[in-house]
Amino acid sequence: xxxxxxxxxxxxxxxxxxxxxxxxxxxxxxxxxxxxxxxxxxxxxxxxxxxxxxxxxxxxxxxxxxxxxxxxxxxxxxxxxxxxxxxxxxxxxxxxxxxxxxxxxxxxxxxxxxxxxxxxxxxxxxxxxxxxxxxxxxxxxxxxxxxxxxxxxxxxxxxxxxxxxxxxxxxxxxxxxxxxxxxxxxxxxxxxxxxxxxxxxxxxxxxxxxxxxxxxxxxxxxxxxxxxxxxxxxxxxxxxxxxxxxxxxxxxxxxxxxxxxxxxxxxxxxxxxxxxxxxxxxxxxxxxxxxxxxxxxxxxxxxxxxxxxxxxxxxxxxxxxxxxxxxxxxxxxxxxxxxxxxxxxxxxxxxxxxxxxxxxxxxxxxxxxxxxxxxxxxxxxxxxxxxxxxxxxxxxxxxxxxxxxxxxxxxxxxxxxxxxxxxxxxxxxxxxxxxxxxxxxxxxxxxxxxxxxxxxxxxxxxxxxxxxxxxxxxxxxxxxxxxx
Amino acid sequence: xxxxxxxxxxxxxxxxxxxxxxxxxxxxxxxxxxxxxxxxxxxxxxxxxxxxxxxxxxxxxxxxxxxxxxxxxxxxxxxxxxxxxxxxxxxxxxxxxxxxxxxxxxxxxxxxxxxxxxxxxxxxxxxxxxxxxxxxxxxxxxxxxxxxxxxxxxxxxxxxxxxxxxxxxxxxxx
Amino acid sequence: xxxxxxxxxxxxxxxxxxxxxxxxxxxxxxxxxxxxxxxxxxxxxxxxxxxxxxxxxxxxxxxxxxxxxxxxxxxxxxxxxxxxxxxxxxxxxxxxxxxxxxxxxxxxxxxxxxxxxxxxxxxxxxxxxxxxxxxxxxxxxxxxxxxxxxxxxxxxxxxxxxxxxxxxxxxxxxxxxxxxxxxxxxxxxxxxxxxxxxxxxxxxxxxxxxxxxxxxxxxxxxxxxxxxxxxxxxxxxxxxxxxxxxxxxxx
Numbered sequence: 001x002x003x004x005x006x007x008x009x010x011x012x013x014x015x016x017x018x019x020x021x022x023x024x025x026x027x028x029x030x031x032x033x034x035x036x037x038x039x040x041x042x043x044x045x046x047x048x049x050x051x052x053x054x055x056x057x058x059x060x061x062x063x064x065x066x067x068x069x070x071x072x073x074x075x076x077x078x079x080x081x082x083x084x085x086x087x088x089x090x091x092x093x094x095x096x097x098x099x100x101x102x103x104x105x106x107x108x109x110x111x112x113x114x115x116x117x118x119x120x121x122x123x124x125x126x127x128x129x130x131x132x133x134x135x136x137x138x139x140x141x142x143x144x145x146x147x148x149x150x151x152x153x154x155x156x157x158x159x160x161x162x163x164x165x166x167x168x169x170x171x172x173x174x175x176x177x178x179x180x181x182x183x184x185x186x187x188x189x190x191x192x193x194x195x196x197x198x199x200x201x202x203x204x205x206x207x208x209x210x211x212x213x214x215x216x217x218x219x220x221x222x223x224x225x226x227x228x229x230x231x232x233x234x235x236x237x238x239x240x241x242x243x244x245x246x247x248x249x250x251x252x253x254x255x256x257x258x259x260x261x262x263x264x265x266x267x268x269x270x271x272x273x274x275x276x277x278x279x280x281x282x283x284x285x286x287x288x289x290x291x292x293x294x295x296x297x298x299x300x301x302x303x304x305x306x307x308x309x310x311x312x313x314x315x316x317x318x319x320x321x322x323x324x325x326x327x328x329x330x331x332x333x334x335x336x337x338x339x340x341x342x343x344x345x346x347x348x349x350x351x352x353x354x355x356x357x358x359x360x361x362x363x364x365x366x367x368x369x370x371x372x373x374x375x376x377x378x379x380x381x382x383x384x385x386x387x388x389x390x391x392x393x394x395x396x397x398x399x400x401x402x403x404x405x406x407x408x409x410x411x412x413x414x415x416x417x418x419x420x421x422x423x424x425x426x427x428x429x430x431x432x433x434x435x436x437x438x439x440x441x442x443x444x445x446x447x448x449x450x451x452x453x454x455x456x457x458x459x460x461x462x463x464x465x466x467x468x469x470x471x472x473x474x475x476x477x478x479x480x481x482x483x484x
Numbered sequence: 485x486x487x488x489x490x491x492x493x494x495x496x497x498x499x500x501x502x503x504x505x506x507x508x509x510x511x512x513x514x515x516x517x518x519x520x521x522x523x524x525x526x527x528x529x530x531x532x533x534x535x536x537x538x539x540x541x542x543x544x545x546x547x548x549x550x551x552x553x554x555x556x557x558x559x560x561x562x563x564x565x566x567x568x569x570x571x572x573x574x575x576x577x578x579x580x581x582x583x584x585x586x587x588x589x590x591x592x593x594x595x596x597x598x599x600x601x602x603x604x605x606x607x608x609x610x611x612x613x614x615x616x617x618x619x620x621x622x623x624x625x626x627x628x629x630x631x632x633x634x635x636x637x638x639x640x641x642x643x644x645x646x647x648x649x650x651x652x653x654x655x656x657x658x
Numbered sequence: 659x660x661x662x663x664x665x666x667x668x669x670x671x672x673x674x675x676x677x678x679x680x681x682x683x684x685x686x687x688x689x690x691x692x693x694x695x696x697x698x699x700x701x702x703x704x705x706x707x708x709x710x711x712x713x714x715x716x717x718x719x720x721x722x723x724x725x726x727x728x729x730x731x732x733x734x735x736x737x738x739x740x741x742x743x744x745x746x747x748x749x750x751x752x753x754x755x756x757x758x759x760x761x762x763x764x765x766x767x768x769x770x771x772x773x774x775x776x777x778x779x780x781x782x783x784x785x786x787x788x789x790x791x792x793x794x795x796x797x798x799x800x801x802x803x804x805x806x807x808x809x810x811x812x813x814x815x816x817x818x819x820x821x822x823x824x825x826x827x828x829x830x831x832x833x834x835x836x837x838x839x840x841x842x843x844x845x846x847x848x849x850x851x852x853x854x855x856x857x858x859x860x861x862x863x864x865x866x867x868x869x870x871x872x873x874x875x876x877x878x879x880x881x882x883x884x885x886x887x888x889x890x891x892x893x894x895x896x897x898x899x900x901x902x903x904x905x906x907x908x909x
Contacts, residue, residue: 038523038622082817083778084796089714091789093780153778153793153818160757160777163558169566170758170775174559175573178756178781180583187591194598206523206620208658224602225609225658228619229627233525234536235604239597242544246597250590257583265785266750266890413784417887418741420723421789423714461622462524465498569762570755572671572748572893574664 023469023476029312032124033478035464036307038457044304045203045453046210051303052450063443071436074429075150083153087427092413096430097151098261099405100437102279103286104144105185105258106401110287111137112192112251115199119244124480125316127463128308131203131456132298133291134196139444140290141189143437148185150433177260184257188250195243198236201226203453218451255283262408268346269339269412278331285321285328285370286401289394292317294445296387296394298454308455311385318384321397325374332370350415358424359411362403369400488517489635490614491628492653493642500646501624502531507641508628517629521615523622543600544593551592555585614653627653668748668891676747677767678825679867679895680854681877682740685902687861689722689738696856697742700826702812704798717792719743719823720853737901740862742853743790743823744886745769747893751782751791759820766830767895771822778818787887788894791822825864826851846872867895 027034078085088095114133118126149155161172161182172179205226208219226232259279262270272278292314299309339347354363373396383389410425466481495501501520508518515534520526528535559581567575601607619625630638639650665671697703697720706717720742727735749769752760759775760782762768771791783791797817808814811828815821826849833849846865854862865874877883878897885894 038620042621082794082796084710084715084817088780088793088795090716090783090792091714093783093793151779153780153820154776155778157777160775163562171558171562171566172756173568173570173753173758174562174584175570175577175580175753176756176781177754178779180580180587182756183584183587183591187587187594190591191594194594198598198601202523202620205658209617209620220610220658221608223658224605224607225611225613226605226607227613227615227658228521228523230520230526230528230533230536231538232605233522234528234538235540235601237525238538238540239601242540242597243594246590246594250587250594253583253586253590261781265754265781266787267784416789417787418723418789420721420741421714426713458524465524568758569664569752569764570758570760571750571752571762572664572668573753574666577753578666 019476026469026476026478029310030467030478031128031308031310031312031460032463032467032480033469034307035461038461041457041460042206042210044307045455045457046207048303048305048455049207049450049453050211050215056301056446060443060446063439063446066439067436067443069436070432071146071440074432074436075146078150078429078433079155083151085429087425087430089423089425091416091421092410092423092425094151094413095410095425096406096427096434097147098409099402100147100434101144101151102258102405102409103402104140104147104437104441105255106279106283106286106405107290107398108137108140108144108188108192108287109251109255109280109283110291111135111140112195112247113284113287114291115195116244116247116251119240120248122482123316124463124467125313127459128455129291129295129313130459131196131200131452132295132454134192135445135448135452135454136287136290136294137192138189138196139441139448141185141192142444143441144185145189146437146440148181177257177264180257181261184250184254188247188254191243191247191250195240195247198240198243199456199459200452201236202228202458203456206457207453252280255280267412268344268415268417269350269408272335272339274331274335274338278328278335281324281327281331282401282404284324286398288317288321288324289397289401292321292390292394293398296391298449300387302449302454305455308460314387314390315381315384318378318390318393321393322374322378325370325378325397329371332367346415346417350412353415354407354411357411357414359407362411363407366400366403366407369396370404373397488629489632490653491630491635491638491642491650492614492616493626493628493638493647493650494616494618495624495626495647497646498526498530498624501526501626504626504642504645504647505531505533507645508626508638511634511638511641513628513630513634513638519627521619521625521627523620523624526624539604540597540600543603544597547596547600548589548593550596551589552585554592555588558588559584610657612655612657614655615658623648673747673893674767674868675875675878676745676867676893676895677765678745678830679865679874679878679897680742680825680851681863681874681880681883681897681899683859683861683863683877683899684737684739685882685899686859687722687738687740687857688859689724690858691722692856692858693720693740693853693862694718694722696852697823699807700809700812700852701824702808702814703821704794704800704815705804706798710795715793715795717794717821719790719792719821721790735901739898740853741788741790741886742896743769743825744788744892744894744896745823745825747895748891750785750787750890750892754781754785755779756781766827768825768827769822770827771820771824773813773815773819773821776819778820780820782820787890787892791820794819794821 111133114126115130149158152158163172204219204223208223211219256276259275263272263275295309299305339351373393377383377393414422414424468479469476470479520531560576563575614627628638642650703717706715720740723739723741725737726733745768752762756779757775757777759772761770763770780793794815794817829851830849833844837844851864854864863874863877865872867875869875880899882899883897884900
């Protein structure tokens with residue numbers, strides 16, 4: 001049981017009623033100040049994982065159908081018939097598939113941001129939802145990988161991007177940003193899956209101790225025989241700290257390398273030196289909004305989650321979303337201002353095409369939903385703490401970020417230095433395939449929520465142990481011990 | 485040496501467990517005959533235990549070095565073996581080589597850290613071990629390896645300090 | 659194997675004029691599209707059909723760009739510009755292919771497209787500033803008796819593969835093989851790509867740029883000669899001879 005000697009009510013000397021109200025309020029507000037016995041929290045997480053309503057299965061069934069039709073069928077068709085049924089042409093050789101790739105990699109950065117960056121900065125509020133965010137990383141990267149494979153002309157030869165010795169003496173070309181993409185995305189996928197798994201081991205052990213039947217077999221195998229001995233914790237803690245620090249440069253490098261797919265090319269509007277940080281911030285923007293959306297859904301649909309995910313977490317996420325939106329606006333303006341100021345003739349044509357062309361509405365929508373909506377809404381604490389409002393803002397931000405990538409890829413590719421080749425992009429089979437990837441993401445997440453304990457209970461208890469309330473003069477303040 | 489027995493003392497909280505560790509040291513049980521099993525990571529400092537050795541840092545470093553070597557091979561070794569001219573770029577291009585080496589170094593370091601945890605903790609291991617399910621419910625267990633003669637004394641001492649139960653540790657399948 | 663002499667800093671590179679090159683006289687070009695047709699026949703280019711062509715998927719390796727000034731009927735200075743792969747010395751399509759399907763040939767100083775290696779990521783096409791690369795979006799039909807017309811010297815490409823003008827490398831190799839078997843060098847004018855062969859106005863001249871006496875070298879040094887998008891430093895091997903200024907339309 002966590003030791004919070006000076007916060008347990010019966011241990012308090014008689015104090016002013018408002019004091020106790022204040023403390024009760026603190027306890028209600030902050031998960032870290034509201035400890036429950038570990039056994040109880042374990043039971044809550046297990047219950048939330050194992051209680052499944054019929055509505056869940058209906059949604060799952062619908063998603064399976066959507067994935068089967070939109071993803072499996074249409075992709076199979078495209079592989080057998082060729083990319084002709086997609087909307088790509090000359091000069092728009094890259095279309096929605098690449099947009100989706102960048103979009104999903106962006107979403108996947110959310111998990112790393114929450115579980116690594118917040119851990120490094122010792123932001124205690126991250127504790128209950130690191131795993132929920134990390135799951136988004138893994139499943140988001142799966143969708144990104146699928147989108148990459150979808151855009152390839154001869155996808156059955158995709159293994160040629162892998163460096164392996166062969167009798168033809170042909171290796172991948174590491175001059176190419178796509179090869180760096182291959183290395184970086186695979187590194188990131190492996191690293192974040194490992195980083196998902198390491199803190200999961202103690203929770204799998206807990207699940208093993210508390211389940212029966214097929215679940216017990218599954219968790220027994222996956223928990224690897226973890227007990228919680230000093231040695232095991234030492235190794236695990238060092239590894240988790242190292243991962244938290246090391247995965248941050250990997251995260252930055254991945255989306256920077258993705259941005260170099262465009263920045264290294266000599267297209268007007270693409271060869272911009274600010275693309276690296278611009279894309280990283282864009283990834284955080286869409287990722288954090290997606291985390292907020294997922295957490296609100298989890299909190300609303302899964303049992304007992306309202307104890308773990310509280311308005312304080314939504315509040316914190318909302319603040320982060322606001323800050324990142326400001327950073328995004330800064331980088332967007334950097335890119336735009338320099339192009340507008342001294343861009344060449346083709347960049348001028350491109351900018352005009354963005355703003356006044358047939359997709360001008362998309363450009364304005366992007367700016368409105370990425371900048372105006374967060375700045376107007378998220379400064380207000382009550383709006384941030386309201387799940388519906390935060391969900392809507394998160395959704396609009398994600399839509400705007402998808403538009404941003406659409407503007408950068410197909411819309412910008414319409415314009416090049418040979419007006420004779422200008423064309424307009426009309427997506428075709430990309431639309432069901434995009435829907436399919438979204439459906440697959442949600443499906444995987446839903447299935448994972450049945451098998452993986454979504455809240456890292458040991459981390460929550462660790463945090464609760466480190467927090468206490470103490471008196472500072474007349475005021476009750478929160479004290480956090482540095483656990484390392 | 486006569487055969488040792490393993491006792492498992494279960495404590496509900498951190499403070500009594502810390503006192504118990506101290507008491508065991510006073511009673512002459514050496515540190516390497518004591519092991520702590522807990523549901524959350526209790527640092528060595530919290531219980532007054534000696535620092536646990538771990539190979540994971542050195543494995544991480546070795547992995548980083550291995551990854552860097554792989555990256556160097558891909559960036560410099562392969563174009564040496566199979567040179568191909570592309571786009572007016574030199575055969576060993578500077579910036580791309582840095583990118584490749586960085587990614588491979590990080591990959592090497594992270595994979596070896598991960599495998600290092602497995603190696604050091606002897607994962608996966610499905611043989612029966614001393615454990616009780618209450619540990620994952622937040623209790624702290626102290627595994628004591630002692631002579632059968634000392635058993636009774638240790639049991640009394642632990643119970644006096646607040647142990648919920650002291651019994652022979654049975655190796656059970658987890 | 660020849661030395662790979664590209665230095666780390668491009669400014670230190672000893673730039674050569676190239677080996678095989680072309681000059682196109684825009685003053686003489688009538689825009690008849692004979693070169694387009696000849697190239698399609700020589701290189702087994704598929705027929706894409708009206709819908710796909712209209713959507714920008716036409717597979718012409720050479721295209722005639724028609725530009726003019728003014729509005730009909732007061733149109734002046736119409737000009738025709740055949741645009742084909744410039745076989746850049748500093749080709750932007752080459753470094754970006756992840757599988758080395760687009761590489762530089764040292765012996766011919768041409769940009770090679772290796773059909774068997776292409777996996778269809780299309781980065782090369784995005785990076786080509788001249789937009790001369792085309793992609794096989796489908797397996798297009800070749801109804802009988804069109805297969806009888808296929809050139810056995812050139813691969814037939816399937817879907818998912820990039821392709822582009824090769825300066826009729828099959829004819830270059832044939833010419834070189836013939837010359838070698840006769841124990842001599844290739845004569846100027848002996849190797850003629852399909853477009854040059856078909857042009858009725860003899861606007862396209864092909865030959866060795868490293869031979870200062872060849873016809874193409876002399877044309878390339880002409881005062882009217884310009885390169886396309888020269889400031890991008892792609893080092894194209896095709897010189898375009900601009901028109902002499904004419905007063906309004908001819909004829």
